[in-house]
């Protein structure tokens with residue numbers, strides 16, 4: 001797709017807060033001599049009645065920290081005919097744990113046993129069937145916020161009641177999961193298209209059973225078998241593909257995928273991965289834009 | 292470039308190569324600001340947002 005007499009792919013990076021990740025992507029694009037424009041979406045407005053953007057950009061890397069902002073930026077670019085990574089649809093699926101689990105499960109990807117209830121009583125019944133300990137998560141939310149591990153019915157009832165009393169309607173959707181007995185680490189894989197560009201173990205910080213880097217965990221490069229690598233790649237494909245962070249746990253019967261992230265943080269992974277992660281991401285964007 | 296901190300009146304430094312959306316903080320009180328640069332290149336500081344409900348990867 002050649003435009004305005006120039007055949008070099010023009011890249012836009014949309015973001016709200018400039019973090020390590022967005023700067024690294026920008027720097028790698030510059031090193032590759034890719035025309036790149038940083039779009040701070042908070043200092044711009046977007047004209048929804050024009051198609052002018054198609055002359056200016058070929059591909060968008062959507063890097064907003066705010067899910068709703070990012071989702072809609074992808075929608076704007078896509079409507080103007082520009083390839084958005086990730087697409088509106090993929091972002092929407094990954095932003096919602098219920099939708100993600102549905103996709104993974106339908107595609108046969110091992111995922112924790114999960115139930116959803118829209119009523120407190122039904123949630124407790126579902127938990128009785130799942131067994132304790134169990135995990136209660138919000139369907140929307142990140143960095144492990146509001147994720148609760150409950151040891152028994154009493155704890156579960158307290159958590160469920162506090163969720164149901166909140167004003168956010170999403171919190172009233174009770175997403176319940178079996179607790180996977182796993183080592184004190186989980187697996188974070190970064191996928192770009194059909195390539196695994198990083199696989200790291202994330203170790204849980206002391207006094208917290210979650211492993212998000214945002215909560216102070218540490219990383220180490222993970223050496224995985226072919227079967228595990230295939231599951232991770234299939235998980236990315238199941239949600240629609242793109243540049244994705246796949247979170248998996250090592251359960252007693254192999255790995256289970258529990259989350260897919262559409263705006264991957266890779267600062268921690270960068271320090272231990274043998275690949276240049278942002279370079280791989282930019283190269284992927286150029287590759288798909290040229291198709 | 293230097294800006295005055297809204298909280299303590301101290302100095303907040305904005306580097307020459309700053310990009311819009313970058314965070315800077317006041318040396319004196321630690322208040323965080325987000326750099327906003329408009330199309331004309333005018334730089335403003337905005338108190339950094341608290342972590343939003345829908346923030347995260």
Ligand SMILES: [Zn+2]
Pocket residue numbers: 296297298299300301302317318319320321322
């Ligand atoms: Zn100050």
